[in-house]
Every structure is written in structure tokens, then in C-alpha cells.
Amino acid sequence: MSSGTTPTAHTAHGDEPIVRLRHPGRWVAAAVLLVLAAMFVHFVVASPELRLDLVAGYLFEKSIIQGLLMTLKLTVVSMLVGVALGTVLAVMRLSENPLIRGVAGGYVWLFRGTPILVQLLFWFFLGSVLPQISLGVPFGPEFASWPTNILITQFTTAILGLGLNEAAYMAEIVRAGIGSVDRGQTEAAEALGMNPVTTYRRVVLPQAARLIVPPTANQTISMLKLTSLVLVIGLPELTTTVQLIYGRNFQQIPLLIVASVWYLVLTTILTLVQHRLEKRMSRGVLTRSTQPRRKLAVSAEGR
Amino acid sequence: MTTAMVEAVGVRKAYGANDVLKSIDMTVNNGEVVSLLGPSGSGKSTFLRCINHLEHLDGGEISVNGRLVGYRRHNGKKYELRAREVAAARRDVGMVFQRFNLFPHRTALENVMEAPIFVKGTSKAVARAQAVTLLDRVGLANHSNAYPATLSGGQQQRVAIARALAMEPALMLFDEPTSALDPELVGEVLDVMKGLAEDGMTMIVVTHEIGFAREVCDRVVFMDAGLIVEHGLPSDVLVNPQHERTKAFLSKVL
Numbered sequence: 001m002s003s004g005t006t007p008t009a010h011t012a013h014g015d016e017p018i019v020r021l022r023h024p025g026r027w028v029a030a031a032v033l034l035v036l037a038a039m040f041v042h043f044v045v046a047s048p049e050l051r052l053d054l055v056a057g058y059l060f061e062k063s064i065i066q067g068l069l070m071t072l073k074l075t076v077v078s079m080l081v082g083v084a085l086g087t088v089l090a091v092m093r094l095s096e097n098p099l100i101r102g103v104a105g106g107y108v109w110l111f112r113g114t115p116i117l118v119q120l121l122f123w124f125f126l127g128s129v130l131p132q133i134s135l136g137v138p139f140g141p142e143f144a145s146w147p148t149n150i151l152i153t154q155f156t157t158a159i160l161g162l163g164l165n166e167a168a169y170m171a172e173i174v175r176a177g178i179g180s181v182d183r184g185q186t187e188a189a190e191a192l193g194m195n196p197v198t199t200y201r202r203v204v205l206p207q208a209a210r211l212i213v214p215p216t217a218n219q220t221i222s223m224l225k226l227t228s229l230v231l232v233i234g235l236p237e238l239t240t241t242v243q244l245i246y247g248r249n250f251q252q253i254p255l256l257i258v259a260s261v262w263y264l265v266l267t268t269i270l271t272l273v274q275h276r277l278e279k280r281m282s283r284g285v286l287t288r289s290t291q292p293r294r295k296l297a298v299s300a301e302g303r
Numbered sequence: 304m305t306t307a308m309v310e311a312v313g314v315r316k317a318y319g320a321n322d323v324l325k326s327i328d329m330t331v332n333n334g335e336v337v338s339l340l341g342p343s344g345s346g347k348s349t350f351l352r353c354i355n356h357l358e359h360l361d362g363g364e365i366s367v368n369g370r371l372v373g374y375r376r377h378n379g380k381k382y383e384l385r386a387r388e389v390a391a392a393r394r395d396v397g398m399v400f401q402r403f404n405l406f407p408h409r410t411a412l413e414n415v416m417e418a419p420i421f422v423k424g425t426s427k428a429v430a431r432a433q434a435v436t437l438l439d440r441v442g443l444a445n446h447s448n449a450y451p452a453t454l455s456g457g458q459q460q461r462v463a464i465a466r467a468l469a470m471e472p473a474l475m476l477f478d479e480p481t482s483a484l485d486p487e488l489v490g491e492v493l494d495v496m497k498g499l500a501e502d503g504m505t506m507i508v509v510t511h512e513i514g515f516a517r518e519v520c521d522r523v524v525f526m527d528a529g530l531i532v533e534h535g536l537p538s539d540v541l542v543n544p545q546h547e548r549t550k551a552f553l554s555k556v557l
Contacts, residue, residue: 184402185404185406187357187400187404188400188463189406191357191398191400192418192467192470193390193418194418194422195390196387198421198422202417203406206408283408284407285408
């Protein structure tokens with residue numbers, strides 16, 4: 001080491017070898033991690049109580065797969081409701097009509113301000129205070145009427161609870177996205193004769209989308225796991241199913257591992273989709289690969 | 304006989320206590336090229352934006368092509384138009400901005416095609432053919448698939464001009480079209496504008512390019528503090544200004 005770092009003379013040596021900075025800390029960390037990993041593997045292999053064989057057995061078990069599909073269905077439908085309603089709310093919050101703005105603000109205030117668990121249970125027990133849901137003239141004749149508990153099934157309850165809550169958060173995400181689009185873009189669209197709807201659809205929202213996608217992917221991944229809350233209304237999604245099974249056979253850890261594996265698989269897929277979307281949305285935005293080249297060209301010109 | 308393309312009468316506009324336009328009367332005839340000169344804050348950009356109803360008037364009125372901007376006259380009253388009606392009225396007026404304001408998520412060609420398709424309902428094939436012609440006219444036939452971020456400022460501004468022309472406007476408004484450009488890129492944009500003027504387009508240009516005003520414009524209007532100080536032929540106003548304010552301004556920019 002000393003031979004490399006001590007200069008032999010004060011003259012310039014363009015071809016002297018370079019000694020890279022050493023990182024002894026990394027080797028220490030690697031050693032510690034290796035020991036921990038060995039301990040973990042030993043624990044997994046040597047403890048028969050863990051029953052890893054059960055994990056493989058339950059991974060594709062019929063009720064687990066059904067629970068998994070329910071989780072997926074809940075996530076997709078809730079997010080669709082959340083994104084659609086959230087976008088409408090965001091546009092409403094930016095409206096010039098103070099009443100519309102107020103309604104959207106009130107919605108976000110209410111649904112973001114109460115726990116999602118409370119909202120789920122609220123929709124679940126709605127039938128106890130509102131036994132009938134009717135269609136008709138307000139305070140006038142009714143055209144049709146249904147019992148609340150028939151109309152609002154377990155699945156509908158879950159979608160209402162998860163989707164309406166999600167819409168409040170999505171509204172804020174979309175609003176931030178729209179707010180980030182330059183005012184000049186709207187003016188340019190208006191100057192071309194676009195009406196407000198076309199301006200939003202063709203100019204503002206596509207540009208806002210680029211900024212909306214990452215937090216929305218975040219929300220979707222969060223929703224995937226949040227669906228396990230429907231446990232309280234007894235809908236058998238992935239976590240509920242797992243709990244039902246270990247309630248019978250007391251193999252909690254193996255079954256929780258099964259659930260975790262599936263959640264991780266879904267999250268991984270969603271992350272991949274997110275990267276794809278982000279790439280597509282960044283059309284026209286200078287990517288990192290083009291920027292250095294421009295800088296180089298400028299500096300070359302300067303000389 | 305010449306007909307008026309733009310007629311402004313007693314136009315007033317204030318931001319809070321700040322009177323930006325104090326009473327502007329101006330007529331721009333069909334085929335005329337007029338430049339608005341003046342120090343920053345004189346209200347020339349605001350007036351230009353009023354012509355397109357991007358700013359609402361606080362008094363007076365503007366007509367474009369014989370149609371009242373932003374209002375409908377009925378039984379001696381002026382009724383405010385709906386956003387949709389304002390949008391329809393803007394089709395006849397093209398606008399070019401200082402900061403280009405191209406749609407960054409669309410290529411040069413798509414920028415030009417956008418309004419004909421989604422405002423006029425032109426078919427995609429027709430809009431594309433028209434856009435190709437327009438990009439060729441502004442000298443950017445080779446850049447039709449480039450995104451704005453990859454183009455130089457001068458190229459972006461030329462795409463913006465092509466985009467405005469795609470709506471086949473009767474009047475073009477230019478809001479300091481070369482102020483955000485590197486000096487060496489100013490010429491290419493001015494050349495395109497000169498070509499437009501030669502083709503008989505009615506143009507109102509807010510600019511600091513005295514050379515352009517002298518060479519291309521039929522008339523120059525000098526504004527200061529929300530009022531028109533003087534106007535007339537470029538050869539008169541620019542060479543032999545009558546007002547002290549105009550003299551002081553021109554001595555600084557020339």
C-alpha cells in the first residue's frame with residue numbers, strides 16, 4: 001500500500017498507477033451478514049416446528065387461490081373507483097364554481113378524516129338505520145325500493161369502504177399533478193380554441209399523468225394490503241382465508257408466510273407495471289441519456 | 304375599401320389598484336401588420352391578451368372580425384359568453400407566446416395536428432397532410448417527429464407558429480415571440496413572421512425588435528403606462544418621434 005501512495009518525485013507522472021480507495025467496512029459488514037444468514041438458514045432447516053413443507057402445500061391450495069383472487073378483485077375495483085372518482089373530485093376542487101369546489105373539499109375532509117375501518121363498518125351496518133333504498137322523487141312518490149342489505153352485499157360494502165376512501169387520497173394526488181402543469185399550457189390550448197373539457201382531456205391530464213403515476217402505483221400497492229381490512233366484514237380475501245385456516249390447524253407462521261409470498265408476488269408485478277407506465281408517460285421529457293450529450297455539445301462549443 | 308379586423312374602444316384593465324390599461328383605442332385593418340412597442344409594464348402584452356380574451360376587460364370593448372370579444376350584445380346589454388362560446392370565437396385568432404408553450408408530450412407534428420382534429424373535427428389524414436405542409440413552410444420538415452424538448456428555442460417557436468396557423472386564423476397575435484430566444488436564433492423566427500406578413504396575414508406583434516418593426520410593420524404603436532403615446536408609420540415614429548417618452552425609449556433600444 002505504501003509504495004503506491006507515496007510520491008517518488010515531484011515531477012509530473014501521467015502514467016503512475018492509481019490506487020483506489022479501499023472499503024474495509026464492507027468486508028466487515030459482509031462477514032456479519034454471512035453469520036446472520038447462516039444462523040437463519042440453520043434455524044429454518046433445523047427446526048421441525050416451522051413446517052416449511054406446509055408452505056409449499058398451502059401455496060396453491062384452492063381456498064388460498066380463491067382468497068388471492070378476491071384480494072385482486074377488491075384491489076382492482078377499489079382503485080378504479082378511487083382513480084375515477086378522485087380525478088372528478090380533483091377537477092371539481094379546481095372549479096370556478098364555489099359550490100362544486102366546496103362539495104369536493106367537504107368530501108376529501110370527511111373521507112380522509114375518518115378511519116377506513118370505521119368507514120367499512122359504517123357501510124356494513126348501514127342497513128340498520130336505512131333499511132330501504134328507494135328510487136323516486138325526493139319527498140314524493142317512489143318508483144322502486146330495495147332492502148339495503150340485499151342491495152349492498154359484502155363485496156359492495158368492501159368496494160364502498162375502500163374505493164370511496166381511496167378517492168379522497170387520489171383527489172389530492174391528481175390535484176397536485178394538475179397543479180404542476182404550467183399555466184401556459186392551458187393558455188396555449190385555449191388560444192387554439194379548445195373548450196375547457198378538451199383542454200383537460202388532451203393537454204392538462206396527459207401531462208399531469210406523468211406525476212400522478214408514481215404515487216398512484218404507491219396507493220395501489222398500499223391498497224393491495226389494505227384489502228385485508230375487509231376481514232372485519234367477513235369477506236374471505238387472502239389474509240382472512242389464511243387466518244381461517246390457521247384457526248383450525250394452528251400453523252400460524254407457515255400460513256402467514258404463504259400470504260406474504262403472494263403479497264410479494266403481486267407487489268413485484270405492480271412495481272414492474274409502474275416502471276412500464278412511467279416510461280411511457282415520460283414521452284417528450286428529456287431523459288437522462290440525452291441531457292449529458294447536450295451539455296457536452298455546449299461545452300465543446302464554448303471552447 | 305379596407306375593413307377593420309380589430310377594433311378596440313376605451314379598453315380598460317386593472318389588477319387590483321394597478322391600472323394596466325387606462326383606455327386604449329385602436330383599429331387594425333385587414334392585412335395590416337402592427338407592432339406594439341413600449342417599456343415593460345406599459346400594458347402591451349396585457350392588451351394583446353385582451354384581444355384573445357385571455358384577460359377579461361374591466362371596461363370598453365374589443366371586436367375581432369366584427370364580432371364582440373367575450374360578450375354578446377342583445378337589447379343594449381352585453382351578456383357574458385360561456386367558456387365554450389369564447390373557445391369557439393378564438394378559432395379565428397392565432398396566438399404565439401413568448402415561452403412557446405408547445406405541448407411537451409406531443410411531437411412537433413402532433414402539436415400542429417392537435418387543434419384541427421380536436422377543435423375543428425378535421426380528419427386525422429387531412430390534419431396530418433396540413434401539418435406536414437405547415438412544418439415545411441416554417442422550415443422544419445425534417446423535425447416533424449421531434450419532441451419540443453429536443454428542439455432549439457427558435458425551432459420551438461417556429462413549431463408554435465405552425466400550430467397557430469393550423470387553425471387557419473384571420474388574425475395572428477405575437478406576444479414577444481423572440482424575447483426568450485438566444486440572439487442568434489431570433490432571425491429564423493422573424494424570417495417566418497416576415498413571410499407571413501408578405502402573404503397578407505393580419506398581425507399584431509408585441510416586440511422589442513425595432514428592426515423588424517421598421518422593416519415589416521405597416522404601423523407601430525408606442526405604449527407607456529397603459530396608454531397609447533403615439534402611433535403611425537414606422538418611418539415617422541421610429542425615426543422622428545414626437546413625444547419625449549418615445550424618444551427616451553428609442554434612444555435606449557436603438
